[in-house]
Amino acid sequence: MLFILLGVLILHLIILILLFVSTAVSAWSVGGQKSTDLWYNCMTNNGGYHCKPASSEDWIQAVQALMILSLLFCFFSLIAFLYQLFRLVKGGRFFFTAIFQILASVFVMCGAIIYTVMSPDDASITQFGYAYVLAWVAFPLCLISGLIYIVLRKKE
Amino acid sequence: MLTFLALASVVLLGIVPEQSQAIVIYTGWERHALVGSDIRLSCSFFSWRWTSEDVTFSWTYRPDGSRDSISIFHYTGGVPYVDNKGPFRDRLEFVGNPGRRDGSILLKNLEFTDNGTFTCDAKNPPDIVGRPSSVRLLVFEKVPIQAGVITGAIIGVVLGLLVLIVVIYYLMRFLVARRVFSLSVSKHGKKKKEGSQQRQGPVPPADPSKIKV
Numbered sequence: 075m076l077f078i079l080l081g082v083l084i085l086h087l088i089i090l091i092l093l094f095v096s097t098a099v100s101a102w103s104v105g106g107q108k109s110t111d112l113w114y115n116c117m118t119n120n121g122g123y124h125c126k127p128a129s130s131e132d133w134i135q136a137v138q139a140l141m142i143l144s145l146l147f148c149f150f151s152l153i154a155f156l157y158q159l160f161r162l163v164k165g166g167r168f169f170f171t172a173i174f175q176i177l178a179s180v181f182v183m184c185g186a187i188i189y190t191v192m193s194p195d196d197a198s199i200t201q202f203g204y205a206y207v208l209a210w211v212a213f214p215l216c217l218i219s220g221l222i223y224i225v226l227r228k229k230e
Numbered sequence: 231m232l233t234f235l236a237l238a239s240v241v242l243l244g245i246v247p248e249q250s251q252a253i254v255i256y257t258g259w260e261r262h263a264l265v266g267s268d269i270r271l272s273c274s275f276f277s278w279r280w281t282s283e284d285v286t287f288s289w290t291y292r293p294d295g296s297r298d299s300i301s302i303f304h305y306t307g308g309v310p311y312v313d314n315k316g317p318f319r320d321r322l323e324f325v326g327n328p329g330r331r332d333g334s335i336l337l338k339n340l341e342f343t344d345n346g347t348f349t350c351d352a353k354n355p356p357d358i359v360g361r362p363s364s365v366r367l368l369v370f371e372k373v374p375i376q377a378g379v380i381t382g383a384i385i386g387v388v389l390g391l392l393v394l395i396v397v398i399y400y401l402m403r404f405l406v407a408r409r410v411f412s413l414s415v416s417k418h419g420k421k422k423k424e425g426s427q428q429r430q431g432p433v434p435p436a437d438p439s440k441i442k443v
Contacts, residue, residue, distance in 0.1 A: 132380055139384035146389075 075229060079159075082226065085219050086155065086175075090148050092212040093182065097141040101203035103193060111205060112138055133192040140185035141209070147178035148216065155223070162228045172223035179216035186210050251278045253360035257350050260366045263340055270325060271365055272334040273350035277357045283308070286353045287326065287333030291318070293346040303335055317343065340369050 102111035112134065116125040151174030158168050186209045193202075254276040263269040273287065286306045292299035302313040303322060310324040318337065326334040333352055337344065344367060351362035 127377055135378065135380035136384060139381040142381070143385055143388050146385075 078226075082219070082222060083155075085215070085222075086148075086152055089212055089215050089219060090145075090152060092208050092215070093141070093145045093148055093178075096205045096208040096212060097145050099205045101205040102189065103206070104201065104203040111203065112141065131192075133188055137185045137189045140181045140188070144178040144181035144185065144212075144216075147174045147181065151175040151178060151220075151223075159228075164228055166228050168223045168226055168228070172220050175216060175220035175223055179213055179220060182209055182213045182216060186213060251357060253277045253352065253354055253357045255350055255352050255360055255363040257348075257363040257365040260368065262368050262370060265340055265342060265369050265371055267340055268336060268338045269340060269367070270334055270336050271348055271350075271367070272332070273326070273352065273363070274332050274334075275352040275354065275360070277331075277354045279354055279357045281329060281331055282355050284355045285328050285331075287328065288351050289333075289335055290349045290351070291316075291346055292349070293317075293343070296346075299347075299349065305333060337367075340367075342369055345369050 097112065100111040100114050100116070114125045114127060116123060118124075151171045154174055155168060155171040158166075158171060162168070186206070189206065189209075255273065256275065257271065257273045261269055261271065271289075273289070284307070286304070288301060288305070289303035290299045290301045300316055302316055302318050303324065304311045305324065305326075305328060308328075312322045312324060312335075313319055321338045323336040323338065324334075325336045326332040331352075331354075333350060347364050347366050349362045349364045352360070
């Protein structure tokens with residue numbers, strides 16, 4: 075029982091870290107001299123490294139908002155899990171935790187989908203960066219974690 | 231506090247010598263507009279003197295990237311003179327009220343070539359010493375959304391919904407408890423139809439003296 079608890083908690087923390095890194099680090103699209111991502115568009119010219127904020131398009135602001143929301147909801151679900159661990163009646167299910175976790179996974183999915191569909195098709199940008207990959211990895215992990223919380227019951 | 235300020239300003243008005251009074255002209259700092267739309271450039275001034283009949287307003291325009299400015303509007307002797315030869319012919323209209331110190335102009339059907347700086351200069355004789363004020367016009371094809379507006383809006387709405395749902399949930403629980411309670415008070419003696427899970431102990435049947443008000 076303790077192992078399950080520990081495993082679930084570690085999974086949750088891993089998801090939280092993945093979401094945090096994916097949201098904060100600027101590496102959603104890389105390609106040679108140019109890297110664009112959620113917050114900044116950076117370009118390496120002959121003169122140096124120039125960055126300008128990427129908030130000029132509407133869709134990137136939606137992706138920013140969804141990533142931040144998923145991070146917040148994952149954090150709320152962690153707090154709800156810790157709270158329900160000590161306060162739930164015996165035999166009860168972790169519903170609040172599960173709801174927040176599933177909402178977080180839905181938000182990450184929406185954000186990643188919007189970014190995939192709307193990201194610019196420049197020739198110089200060749201591939202997606204690791205922050206984008208982390209977002210896609212975090213989505214199924216988060217969903218699985220949420221489903222585990224639905225199934226989990228508190229025993230004595 | 232306000233009366234103290236008013237009193238102080240009146241006293242200062244008497245003390246300040248006439249040579250240091252100057253006219254202060256106010257326009258906006260920057261204006262954004264869509265191509266094809268109309269925009270009103272406002273200009274007003276502050277002067278210690280009463281508005282004279284010889285008050286004058288004049289607007290000049292300097293295109294972006296150019297060093298020369300041309301005069302596009304002049305109001306003097308109670309008559310407004312609008313541009314009839316320059317880039318704004320038939321597109322400029324005077325919508326101000328000089329009696330109320332307002333010298334605003336209306337630019338119609340904006341084009342991309344209208345990007346530039348508009349300078350308003352007002353004179354209220356004998357108060358003529360002042361600095362003209364400039365407003366920069368930016369004409370866009372599509373008005374850009376400021377950074378972070380949509381982000382903040384989405385986050386705010388979702389968090390707000392969350393708080394609302396939690397509040398409604400607790401409110402419903404509280405109301406249901408209340409309704410059960412008030413039901414038993416109004417029907418004094420009849421047994422409640424609903425179960426008594428929310429009550430601390432068993433309900434005594436038909437005992438009005440024990441019911442709390």
